[in-house]
Amino acid sequence: MSDNETRIEVYLDDGTEPYAILNPPERFELDAARLEDGQHLLRIVAIDSSGRRGVRTVPFEVRNGPGIAVDGLRDHDVVEGKINVLVNAYGGAYEEKWEPARAETPAPVPTWAWVVFIVVVAWALYYGIDLWRPPPQFADTPTYRSRAVTTPAARPAAHGAELYRTSCASCHQANGQGVPRLFPPLAGNPVVTARDPADHIRIVLFGAKGNTINGVTYQAQMPAWADQLSDEEAAAVINHERTSWGNNAPVVTATDVAKVRARGNR
Numbered sequence: 001m002s003d004n005e006t007r008i009e010v011y012l013d014d015g016t017e018p019y020a021i022l023n024p025p026e027r028f029e030l031d032a033a034r035l036e037d038g039q040h041l042l043r044i045v046a047i048d049s050s051g052r053r054g055v056r057t058v059p060f061e062v063r064n065g066p067g068i069a070v071d072g073l074r075d076h077d078v079v080e081g082k083i084n085v086l087v088n089a090y091g092g093a094y095e096e097k098w099e100p101a102r103a104e105t106p107a108p109v110p111t112w113a114w115v116v117f118i119v120v121v122a123w124a125l126y127y128g129i130d131l132w133r134p135p136p137q138f139a140d141t142p143t144y145r146s147r148a149v150t151t152p153a154a155r156p157a158a159h160g161a162e163l164y165r166t167s168c169a170s171c172h173q174a175n176g177q178g179v180p181r182l183f184p185p186l187a188g189n190p191v192v193t194a195r196d197p198a199d200h201i202r203i204v205l206f207g208a209k210g211n212t213i214n215g216v217t218y219q220a221q222m223p224a225w226a227d228q229l230s231d232e233e234a235a236a237v238i239n240h241e242r243t244s245w246g247n248n249a250p251v252v253t254a255t256d257v258a259k260v261r262a263r264g265n266r
């Protein structure tokens with residue numbers, strides 16, 4: 001049994017007499033209460049049957065007296081002038097009663113805790129403001145209007161411009177000038193600038209082809225949009241055309257569009 005042939009000697013600090021002699025593996029009791037507070041060294045020497053020695057040292061610290069807290073000075077700090085240092089002592093190992101309040105060192109709240117606190121509060125404020133929706137009875141007051149108009153339904157002009165860009169500009173062009181002989185201009189167009197919007201609405205809903213506009217006959221066809229655009233959307237894009245590129249015709253409502261839609265293409 002090779003285990004029995006190895007012996008362990010345990011030494012404390014500079015001691016020459018072994019603190020314990022052991023047959024590994026074996027536990028022993030280190031009585032820290034009999035040691036002075038501070039740094040110590042445990043030296044473990046293992047000797048095998050042939051007399052070879054292995055050594056391992058374990059530095060450790062004994063604290064039987066009260067614990068000490070220091071605020072204002074840390075290990076290896078570089079300091080100058082007068083510095084304010086706060087010390088506290090609490091709970092020795094042999095005190096009868098442990099009083100937690102005494103372990104609370106009245107040090108100031110560290111800077112990082114304030115930073116975290118401010119960041120969390122700022123984020124909460126941002127989040128709250130971002131999700132805040134004004135109650136309907138206040139939605140149209142000067143305080144809230146700028147936010148309210150960012151919802152699509154509340155900004156027909158912008159909505160109409162967007163619809164024009166995606167549905168109409170490929171033919172009639174972004175500047176409303178159309179393409180000669182292919183797609184008629186809408187800027188200054190008699191149908192678009194007419195006070196009576198009926199033809200404008202009808203052509204957008206039901207399409208058109210083969211008309212002669214300002215002396216030009218167009219070969220291409222104006223598609224019907226009745227199935228693509230709701231009354232609100234049609235009104236928005238029609239009003240965009242009636243009020244852009246120098247056009248200044250009276251605008252229409254979704255109700256106007258609904259009437260033309262109900263009447264059909266005539």
Ligand code: HEC
Pocket residue numbers: 164167168169170171172182183184186189190191192200203204208209210211212213218219220221222223225237238241
């Ligand atoms: C595929 C190309 C094309 C697209 C897309 C298109 N149009 Fe047209 N549009 C035409 C053509 C071609 C005409 C002329 C038809 C004709 O001969 O009467 C026309 C005519 C019109 C007219 C009548 C002009 C007049 O003087 O008679 C209006 C108003 C009009 N378009 C509005 C729109 C709107 C609004 C959209 C988008 C929702 C749109 N168009 C999308 C090709 C297009």
